[in-house]
Amino acid sequence: MPKDSGIGASTKRREDVRFLTGRGRYTDDINLRGQAYVHFLRSDVAHGTLKGVDTSAAEAMPGVIRIFTGADFEGVGGLPCGWQITDRQGNPMQEPPHPVLAQGKVRHVGDPIAAVVADSFEEARDAAEAIEVDIEELPAVVDMKAALADGAPKVHDDLSSNLCYDWGFVEDNRQAVDDAIKGAHHVTTLELVNQRLAPNAMEPRVAIGDYAGHNDESTLYTTSQNPHVIRLLMGAFVLGIPEHKLRVIAPDVGGGFGSKIFHYAEEAFCTFAAKQLKRPVKWTSTRTEAFMSDAQGRDHVTKVELALDAEGNFLAYRTDTLANMGAYLSTFSTSVPTWLHGTLAAGNYKTPLIYVNVKAVFTNTVPVDAYRGAGRPEATYQLERVIDKAAREMGIDPVELRRRNFITEFPYATPVAVEYDTGDYAATLDKALEIADWDSFDKRAEESAKKGLWRGRGINTYIEACGIAPSALVGQLGARAGLYESATVRVNATGGLVVMTGSHSHGQGHETAFPQVIAEMIGIDANMVEIVHGDTANTPMGMGTYGSRSIAVGGSAMVRATEKIIAKAKKIAAHLMEASDADIELKDGAFTVAGTDKSVAWGDVTLAAYVPHNYPLEDIEPGLEETAFYDPSNFTYPAGAYICEVEVDPETGKVTVDRFAAADDFGNVINPMIVEGQVHGGLAQGLGQALLENCVYDENGQLLSATYMDYAMPRADDLPSYRVDHSCQTPCTHNPLGVKGCGEAGAIGSPPAVVNAVVDALQRGGKDITHIDMPLSPGRVWAAMNV
Amino acid sequence: MTNVSMTVNGKSVSGEVEGRTLLVEFLREGLGLTGTHVGCDTSQCGACVVHVDGKAVKACTMFAAEAEGAEVKTIEGMAIADGSLGTIQQAFQDYHGLQCGFCTPGMVMSAAALLADNPRPSEAEVRSYLEGNLCRCTGYHNIVKAIMAASGQSVEPVAAE
Ligand code: FES
Ligand code: FES
Numbered sequence: 022m023p024k025d026s027g028i029g030a031s032t033k034r035r036e037d038v039r040f041l042t043g044r045g046r047y048t049d050d051i052n053l054r055g056q057a058y059v060h061f062l063r064s065d066v067a068h069g070t071l072k073g074v075d076t077s078a079a080e081a082m083p084g085v086i087r088i089f090t091g092a093d094f095e096g097v098g099g100l101p102c103g104w105q106i107t108d109r110q111g112n113p114m115q116e117p118p119h120p121v122l123a124q125g126k127v128r129h130v131g132d133p134i135a136a137v138v139a140d141s142f143e144e145a146r147d148a149a150e151a152i153e154v155d156i157e158e159l160p161a162v163v164d165m166k167a168a169l170a171d172g173a174p175k176v177h178d179d180l181s182s183n184l185c186y187d188w189g190f191v192e193d194n195r196q197a198v199d200d201a202i203k204g205a206h207h208v209t210t211l212e213l214v215n216q217r218l219a220p221n222a223m224e225p226r227v228a229i230g231d232y233a234g235h236n237d238e239s240t241l242y243t244t245s246q247n248p249h250v251i252r253l254l255m256g257a258f259v260l261g262i263p264e265h266k267l268r269v270i271a272p273d274v275g276g277g278f279g280s281k282i283f284h285y286a287e288e289a290f291c292t293f294a295a296k297q298l299k300r301p302v303k304w305t306s307t308r309t310e311a312f313m314s315d316a317q318g319r320d321h322v323t324k325v326e327l328a329l330d331a332e333g334n335f336l337a338y339r340t341d342t343l344a345n346m347g348a349y350l351s352t353f354s355t356s357v358p359t360w361l362h363g364t365l366a367a368g369n370y371k372t373p374l375i376y377v378n379v380k381a382v383f384t385n386t387v388p389v390d391a392y393r394g395a396g397r398p399e400a401t402y403q404l405e406r407v408i409d410k411a412a413r414e415m416g417i418d419p420v421e422l423r424r425r426n427f428i429t430e431f432p433y434a435t436p437v438a439v440e441y442d443t444g445d446y447a448a449t450l451d452k453a454l455e456i457a458d459w460d461s462f463d464k465r466a467e468e469s470a471k472k473g474l475w476r477g478r479g480i481n482t483y484i485e486a487c488g489i490a491p492s493a494l495v496g497q498l499g500a501r502a503g504l505y506e507s508a509t510v511r512v513n514a515t516g517g518l519v520v521m522t523g524s525h526s527h528g529q530g531h532e533t534a535f536p537q538v539i540a541e542m543i544g545i546d547a548n549m550v551e552i553v554h555g556d557t558a559n560t561p562m563g564m565g566t567y568g569s570r571s572i573a574v575g576g577s578a579m580v581r582a583t584e585k586i587i588a589k590a591k592k593i594a595a596h597l598m599e600a601s602d603a604d605i606e607l608k609d610g611a612f613t614v615a616g617t618d619k620s621v622a623w624g625d626v627t628l629a630a631y632v633p634h635n636y637p638l639e640d641i642e643p644g645l646e647e648t649a650f651y652d653p654s655n656f657t658y659p660a661g662a663y664i665c666e667v668e669v670d671p672e673t674g675k676v677t678v679d680r681f682a683a684a685d686d687f688g689n690v691i692n693p694m695i696v697e698g699q700v701h702g703g704l705a706q707g708l709g710q711a712l713l714e715n716c717v718y719d720e721n722g723q724l725l726s727a728t729y730m731d732y733a734m735p736r737a738d739d740l741p742s743y744r745v746d747h748s749c750q751t752p753c754t755h756n757p758l759g760v761k762g763c764g765e766a767g768a769i770g771s772p773p774a775v776v777n778a779v780v781d782a783l784q785r786g787g788k789d790i791t792h793i794d795m796p797l798s799p800g801r802v803w804a805a806m807n808v
Numbered sequence: 809m810t811n812v813s814m815t816v817n818g819k820s821v822s823g824e825v826e827g828r829t830l831l832v833e834f835l836r837e838g839l840g841l842t843g844t845h846v847g848c849d850t851s852q853c854g855a856c857v858v859h860v861d862g863k864a865v866k867a868c869t870m871f872a873a874e875a876e877g878a879e880v881k882t883i884e885g886m887a888i889a890d891g892s893l894g895t896i897q898q899a900f901q902d903y904h905g906l907q908c909g910f911c912t913p914g915m916v917m918s919a920a921a922l923l924a925d926n927p928r929p930s931e932a933e934v935r936s937y938l939e940g941n942l943c944r945c946t947g948y949h950n951i952v953k954a955i956m957a958a959s960g961q962s963v964e965p966v967a968a969e
Contacts, residue, residue, distance in 0.1 A: 033901055040909025041897040041916065043843015043883035050842035143828075223847045223855060223910040223944050275845075275910030276944050308848040528908030528945045698904045698950060705947030729852035729942070737938035737948040742931070767947075 023693075027541035028758075031694035034533040035548075036526075045273045048227035048244050053301035056229065057086055059291065060145035061304070062135040062152055063313060064127035067161035067385035067722020068174065071125055071154070074135055079151040084144030086298060088152070089136045089290070091124035097293065100284055101258040102350040105499040106186045106359050106381070114186035114381070117177040119349040121259065121286045121293070127156060128176055128348035129385050130724050131313025136290055138302055161385040161722035165322060165343040168382050176348055176383040185346050185355065185381035190363040191437060198376035201337035205328035209411035214794040215399045217320035217345065217716040218709075219732055220392045222527075224275020225306035226315060230291030234299055238266050241292045245271040246281045246525050247565020250502070252557050254284040254352065260293055264557075267292075271555040274527035278706070279391040280315045281527065282567050283352035287314070312727040317716055318392020320345035321358060321399045325407045333417045335426045337374040338366060340403055344381045347388035354390040355381065360498050361396030361486075367435035368404045369446045369482050369660060370426040375436045385722040391567065393706055393768040397485045405481040405773035409780070410791055419777070423482050424450065432754075439486060441658045443751040449684045450482055453662035456744045457682035465666070465679075466785070474668040476679070477782025481663045481774040487762035488573030488657035488753075505652035506570065507561035508579040510586050512645035514631035516545070516624035520582075521553045523563010524575030528702075529764065530695045531571060535579060537691055538758065542583050544609040545623060561648055569762030572691055573657050573753070580757045581649035589641060593626045596637040657753045657761040661685035665774040669782040674803030676712055676779055682744040683770065688752040688761035696763045700745045703767020709735035710768075711775035715796050733796070814875045816841065817885030825872040831865075832856045834872035835882060843883040843913045847942065854941030857914035857921075858882045864921035866940070883913035886920070896920055896958045903963065905954035907945035915941050919955045928959050 024030040039045050076088040100119040107113060123134050135152055139145035162168040162176060168183040176183055189195060202208055222244075229242040239262055245251050248269040255269075256262045274281060287304050294302045306314065321342050328337040344358035363377035412419040427446045434440045454460075462478055469476035489495070492503035507523040520535055536550035553559060563575070591605040594612035598605075604615045610623040629636055630645040664682045669675070683700055690696050713733035717725040726732040752759030772795060779797050783790045783806065793805045813822035816839060823838045835841045835858070844867055847855035856867040859881040886894050893901065896919050906912040915938070922929060922937045929937065934955050935948070943951060953963045 034904065036909070037901040037906055038893065040906055040912050041883075041893060041900055042887050043841065043913055045843070045909050047842075047845070047910065049846070050836075052837075143826075221944055222908070223853060223942060224845070224908065225847065274908065276908040278944065308850065308853070530907070694904050698907060698946060701947035701949040702907060702945045703947075706944070728850045729848055730850055734942050734944075735947075736942065737952065738932075738935040740935075740948055742949050742952065743947070 026547060027537055028691050030537060030692065032533055032537055032547065032692055034530050036530065036532045047224055047273045047275055048229065048242050049305050051229060051242055051272070053229060053231055056301035056303050057138050057140060057298065058142040058145045059136050059138045059294065059302050059304045060142065060149050061133040061287070062137065062149040064123065064130060064132040064134055066127065066156055066158050067130050068159040069127050069156040070159060071123060071127060071134065072157055073155040075153040076135065079137065079148040082144065082148035082151055084140040085148045086138045086140065089122060089294065090134065091120060091122040094121045097121060098259040100286060100289065101254055102355060103352045103501050104356040105501065106188055106355045107499060108186040109189040109192055114355060115180045115184065116350060117180055121289050129387050130722060131387060132348065133286055138294055138298065163384055163386060163718050163720060163722050165345055165382040165384060168384050169380070176385055183383040185383060188359050188379045190377045194374055194376050194436065198337045198339050198374045201374050202326055202328045202339060205336050206331045207329045207415055209327045209407055209414055210324070211407045211410055211792060212324045213403065213406060213792060215319045215321040215323065215402055216795055217389065218318045218392055218714050219312055219716050220278045220280035220315060220318055221734060222276030222278055222280055225308055225311045226281065226285065226287065227305045228288045228291040229301060229303040230295030231301045232296040232299060238268065239292050239296055240268045240270065241288055242270045242272065243288050244274050244281050245269070246274065246277040246527055246567055248525065248555060248557050249523060249562050250565055251284050251288060255289050255292065259289045268558045271525060277527045278393040279318065279395055279567060282565070283316050283390055308729065309727050312732065313387060313724060316351040316388050316390035318389065319399060320389050323403050325403045327407045327411050329411055329415065333415055333422050333425055335370055335372040338372050339376045340366065340378065342379045344379050345386065345389050346381050346383055347386045348383065349388050351388040351390035354388060356500065357391050357396045362400050364437050364439050365397050365400035365484065365486060366404065366437050368401065369428060369484050371428050373436060377437070386718055387724070393703065394765045397765065398769045398772060401481070401483045401769050402773050405483065406776060406792070409777045419480055439656060442655060442754045444658060444660050444686060445749060445751050446482055446660055448749040449660060449686050450662040452684035452746055452749055453664050453682050456684060456746050457664035457680065459664065469668050474670055475782040475786035476666065476668050477778045477785055478664060478666045479774045479777025479781055481770055481777060483663070483770040484658055484660040485765060485769050486656040487569035487659055487765065488653055488756065489568040489570050490656060491654055492652050502564065504564055505650050506574040506578045507563040507648065507650045508575065508582045509561050509646065509648040510579065510582040512586060512627050514628050516549060516627045518550045519553055520550060520579055521560040522575050522579060523560055523565065524571040525554050525566045527566070529566065529571055529699070530692065534572065534692045534695055535576065538576060538579065539583055542587065543607065543623060569764040572758065572760050573756055573762045574651060574653055576758055576760065577653070577756045578649050578651035581651050582647045585647035585649065586645060589645060590626050592637065592641055593629050594621050597621050597625065597629060597635065654755045657688065657756070659685060659687050659761040659763065659766055661766060661770060663770040663774040665778040667775065667778040667782055669779060669786070669802065671786055671806065674799040674806060676797050676802060678708060678741050678775065680744065681741055683767065684746045684749060685763065685766050686749045686751055687747050687763045688750055689759040690747055690750070691760065693747065696747055697745050699763045700767045701743055703765060704743055704771050705735050705740055706768045707771025708740055708775060711772040711795050711797060713739065713796050810873060812873050812876050814878045814880055816880045817882060827871065827873060829872045830868055831870040831872045831875050832867035835867060841882050841884050845910055845913060847910065852940065852942070854914040854918060855911050857917040857941065859917060859921065864918050883916060886916060899954040899958035903950050903954040903957055905946060905951040911941060911943040915943065915951055919958065922955070923959055928961060931956065
């Protein structure tokens with residue numbers, strides 16, 4: 022029986038009502054009295070020396086308040102990188118400055134050169150056209166191999182080369198892995214590109230800076246997944262504003278997918294300019310600007326080698342990756358191809374020897390950072406593609422080959438430094454085979470053949486590391502931040518609760534799911550609980566939402582704070598009933614004394630806490646409000662099996678995803694409806710990557726895919742309905758809810774399943790094709806068939 | 809600047825606009841009806857869909873002045889008189905057809921226009937009609953389900969496939 026409330030219930034989302042009636046409050050919906058507008062003049066060349074910026078004509082244009090250039094930011098800090106990587110020799114990565122407005126050079130198309138602040142948006146934009154910029158264009162580096170070649174133009178003149186770091190993991194295993202590959206019965210090799218993607222949250226970024234001179238206080242309204250992180254980075258590293266004088270508000274945010282984690286130049290600019298001009302300053306990104314200024318994702322070029330024995334047991338696995346950083350280091354860019362990628366190289370398999378090498382490269386392109394999955398989709402894609410190729414080469418069924426190598430005992434310490442707490446990979450695999458109707462594939466293939474189409478099927482079994490992250494561990498790995506989460510639970514006198522969480526919802530449904538947990542713990546109606554998030558002024562210092570961490574880390578903080586509330590409430594109840602606290606039980610919103618019929622209601626206790634007339638004042642303070650900071654002791658490891666069936670039209674190369682089945686193990690599930698929605702969304706992004714999406718630069722660094730006319734977003738009629746299941750549940754052992762997180766699984770697990778399916782279809786059609794790089798557009802598939 | 813008058817959600821409104829002011833800007837900035845969103849600059853995302861004289865229109869493709877005298881309906885006008893959600897809105901909530909909510913107003917307005925034209929569309933017809941509405945969150949599955957449900961049809965085939 023599905024539950025109708027509390028943990029496990031598909032409670033309808035309360036936040037929907039405001040979104041469905043046009044009453045959401047997104048950042049662009051906010052207009053402050055007297056606000057000015059900023060338009061950024063951005064570089065239209067990928068690489069060049071800035072010889073001069075003449076703003077005099079523009080300054081005389083109507084409505085112009087002030088024009089800022091790089092010179093105005095000389096004394097101001099640059100945008101910081103939040104994660105330092107140490108290279109194979111033990112040296113720190115090369116870390117160039119990232120000015121708010123370009124200084125001396127422009128390094129990618131879209132690099133901001135000047136900012137025009139005017140009374141209206143139109144006046145700012147018109148005046149920007151009158152700025153004379155003298156740029157001496159330099160040869161651009163776009164391709165990563167070319168960027169690393171001797172004598173390549175340097176993106177940053179002060180660095181020794183375009184190599185950010187050369188990272189090896191686990192460096193001590195390098196030789197052993199080499200030896201195992203040399204001596205193996207069979208080695209399968211594959212070179213693949215995990216192409217660059219644009220995250221494309223539907224809400225473009227917006228920033229509004231405000232300044233109150235009377236108390237020297239700055240406020241930034243911004244489209245952020247983590248307002249506290251922005252406050253810390255911008256306050257401490259860029260503008261030098263202490264936290265108590267800086268408030269960051271991220272109201273309703275229209276999707277993030279990683280791209281709204283990072284601290285961006287426009288946020289710092291608006292905050293800075295508002296203080297300078299004593300006027301609110303607002304910036305709203307256009308979609309075209311978003312393509313040139315939002316951090317992009319993926320962009321790995323990788324060679325993988327998998328060594329197997331004659332029975333198909335995996336012996337060793339080696340990957341060599343070039344990872345594109347773009348022109349500057351975005352906030353968490355450096356961690357993505359390293360710690361979020363290398364640590365997942367074991368997948369679901371007991372491969373004993375693994376070595377991952379990553380060279381991160383500067384190019385004259387938009388910076389690259391975390392995008393839904395961040396490192397884990399790349400790790401999964403490499404491994405699951407090469408396994409499929411190995412299966413074909415060795416004549417072993419791809420399902421059987423995976424099954425043979427599954428990790429079956431937990432906890433399991435991988436050779437790449439993580440310990441999986443729980444999992445049952447055979448269970449999710451079996452479930453996926455069942456919901457995909459695997460066994461009747463041949464019948465469907467015949468039907469397809471009648472239509473002149475080739476049907477193929479592909480499987481992928483994935484694992485990911487979520488719930489980031491244990492602070493001490495990531496600190497050792499170079500993170501310049503802790504990754505705990507916080508919650509304050511405030512109980513009001515009449516029994517209602519407000520939870521102030523450091524997590525941030527930009528579509529995930531925290532306002533509905535978080536109260537379900539508290540309702541379950543106390544035994545009250547979820548409508549008695551309200552969630553507050555997104556404002557540094559009224560939430561405890563928290564790290565925000567990304568890496569599928571909200572319920573696993575933020576939810577755990579809320580549980581810990583609520584446990585403190587319950588412990589104190591029991592003391593009050595014990596006093597009211599003249600019993601010992603140890604005998605007090607809380608059930609269905611009432612406190613009882615074990616073995617008696619004495620009872621006081623939740624509301625009587627909460628009232629006593631605030632009207633402490635009959636209250637143990639000598640033992641405990643009045644009031645009922647507790648804060649907890651929860652630092653996880655490990656990552657969580659959601660895993661699952663995905664199966665894709667495609668039809669390929671041999672005449673045109675067009676690929677249609679006919680069915681897609683996803684069986685995930687997310688541990689315990691708080692709201693199944695929301696979880697399924699998260700999987701659907703992740704699948705759409707993964708299928709988008711597999712079939713449609715691609716950020717394309719020409720050899721001069723011009724971004725050719727800067728609008729929805731050139732960047733193929735998945736549309737409703739590009740996608741199938743999905744079959745999803747999350748009934749296989751091995752609860753996480755180290756967080757109080759036993760949850761693992763579900764936000765990224767779909768995007769991680771689906772691309773290899775699609776590509777495996779297309780290769781399978783082509784093979785069944787008689788084409789000896791072993792790989793095509795994504796996106797599998799009709800043109801690419803047709804070309805592969807016809808060379 | 810010219811003066812423009814129209815009916816929006818049943819109320820007569822008027823305002824000063826420039827020739828280049830888009831209908832979506834007039835609705836958002838002029839009238840404070842911020843439920844209509846802007847998600848692109850090439851008329852492809854559909855976040856801005858409203859009804860003009862009963863037809864679904866991308867409000868970023870039309871100048872405010874062109875709506876002179878028109879009947880405009882936005883997401884703010886879609887609830888029923890007592891303030892509760894209309895059938896389509898309710899179906900979006902019931903079937904979890906929205907996550908961040910940014911595409912949602914445009915989706916609801918497009919769905920209403922579709923169902924006015926074609927009260928019992930097939931799943932394929934719904935998907936094809938939504939060609940001009942992008943959603944990055946939901947993967948469309950539950951949006952399609954919500955629209956099928958709002959048209960009074962069973963959503964089982966959608967759930968199974
Ligand atoms: S704003 Fe994108 S279509 Fe109108
Ligand atoms: S719900 Fe976020 S874009 Fe559709």
